[in-house]
Amino acid sequence: MENFSELIIPRFLRYVRICTTSDRRNAETPSSEGQWELARLLAEELKVLGIVDAEITDHCYVLAKIPASPGFQDKPTIGFMAHLDTSQDASGINIKPITEKNDAGDTIIRSDGTTLLGADDKAGIAEIIGAAEYLLSHPEINHGPVLIIFSPDEETGKGLPFFPMDRIKALTGGLSACYTLDGGPLGELETECFxxxxxxxxxxxxxxxxxxxxxxxxxxxxxxxxxxxxxxxxxxxxxxxxxxxxxxxxxxxxxxxxxxxxxxxxxxxxxxxxxxxxxxxxxxxxxxxxxxxxxxxxxxxxxxLNMKEKIDSHPEVLAKLEEAARRTGVEFYLKPIRGGTDGSRLTELGIPTPNIFIGGRDFHSLSEWVSVSDMETACRLVVELVRVWGA
Ligand SMILES: [Zn+2]
CATH class of the missing domain: 3.30.70.360 (Alpha-Beta Plaits)
Incomplete structure (x- = not known):
């Protein structure tokens, strides 16, 4: 088994050091300069991995397409999305991540208690890019086209109105499904919201x-x-x-x-x-x-609107997620989201978008933390999901 933590943890530690706190009072999208800085870093990293045409839209969406394996171009295109910004509810300035063992003996990463950690959603970003690196360095894994999307201003709700649907259609012909990596603890999957x-x-x-x-x-x-x-x-x-x-x-x-x-x-x-x-x-x-x-x-x-009805009308979207979870050895459970997500709005726009756990806890707070082994599992789940859709 490949060491997934090497694919994701150094990245995660880099990303959280960039302050991307979004600003409710700013009418612009993105609402903060730091989101541009992170977007540029991510596009650059994706290019280094071999996705040379990774791009950033006018409103700070990062788009990067992993081409299908030869002979798999006809498979459905699926997307993975995570958001660039962090919540205004706790400071995101000068985050100093601390890696340590918790009482249960698991390796966790937390902030020093003066800021949030930013696992929401930089753990999701690191897991998606980690999975991309894994796929790109394992050409023996056959898969269809995969689109990576990093979005601005999820926390303020001001990002999704600028979702680059036309550009995505031009790049991919349209997404059959998208999965956000923006959920909580290991195993939590969300297909339902208020x-x-x-x-x-x-x-x-x-x-x-x-x-x-x-x-x-x-x-x-x-x-x-x-x-x-x-x-x-x-x-x-x-x-x-x-x-x-x-x-x-x-x-x-x-x-x-x-x-x-x-x-x-x-x-x-x-x-x-x-x-x-x-x-x-x-x-x-x-x-x-x-x-x-x-x-x-x-x-x-x-x-x-609650995305459940529209997700249920595309049963393959959840079925493939369940199959990937089974192969990854994840015992999953469905949890209703007592709020909205960008995924619910995307689902309304016609792209069924469930939400996957990223391994973090206590989001938007000074005590936010993330489990390293749960991050690895989320990353492996993404790889499996790509494999299942390509089968
Ligand atoms: Zn989030």
Whole structure:
């Protein structure tokens, strides 16, 4: 057995040292300069491996195609994707990765506790490039065309609108499936995510001089607060897990005259997420009754959809993943994602995109860490998946 850790760990340690924290407040894509720096490094490394036409798009997508083995050009093209940016939730500046043994005797990599580690998603990047190096140096493995995609601004959600679909069609004729390497611990596979609705609730008060307000004032601040406390606390993110959905007020602002409340609504079932949105109308009428003269308006839109239905309609995508997991000796389990992923949005665009574990834990935090042997397994799983699709 080849030593996979040599293919991935030195790379991983190089990548995490580049600060690629994305910036929610920056409207540009990519939202930070460091993502360009990492993209250029990755394109260069891919060229050294022999993918001489690796390219970077105007919005910082890295694209690199591993050609099919001779005689396998007709096999479906599959993609592997990981994201360049790291979360703003913890500092990504001057990351000093520490390699050590944990209590269980496994080798892990963590930060020094002052920053996040950036395994999310640089472990995914290192695993994909490690697998590419393995495939390119083992021409005896027959496979179809493989496209490597590194994307900007996954954490801010601002990358995927610039997904280079046309360029990818030109390069490959279209992807039959894509797999993101952006999941958690060993064995975790994700084919299901929330349906997400964002609601904006606007409160218009009736204002009058406060000295003579008795019986007349409708205070928009209080209307927004009254509405927020109507949201059932048993259906909040802090009270739910697994397959339970929720309401979550995420932003509130306003004054006597006008107030705004933003509410995230989540559920794995599309019917139920829409029912929850409809319930907000009932709350709106109830608040108007409590505050005579005040007006409440609810608007909502779908942010993203559960990818399960579309992935299930391409059963080969999961079947091949299961076969590759079996060959790699990975006991896998399906876990619902209590959030969205770029994969869910790609699935909506017609490319079924499940998510694969990368071996990391405690993402977006100062205690983030990754298991070296789980990273090796993820890398071997990618190689097997390529082999299974080529068979
Ligand atoms: Zn991620």
């Amino acid at each position: 349906n997400a609705i964002e609601a904006k609730v606007s409160f218009t008060g009736r204002v009058i001089h406060l000295g003579t307000a008795r019986g007349k004032l409708a205070n928009a601040c209080l209307m927004a607060a009254a509405f927020a406390v109507m949201l059932p606390r048993t259906e909040s993110p802090e009270a739910t897990d697994g397959y339970y959905g929720y309401y979550c007020p995420t932003e509130i602002s306003g004054n006597l005259q006008q107030a705004e409340l933003e509410v995230f609504i989540r559920d794995f079932d599309l019917g139920r997420v829409k029912e929850r949105a409809a319930v907000l109308e009932t709350f709106a009428r109830a608040v108007e009754t409590q505050f005579p003269g005040g007006k409440v308006q609810v608007e909502w839109k779908i942010q993203y």
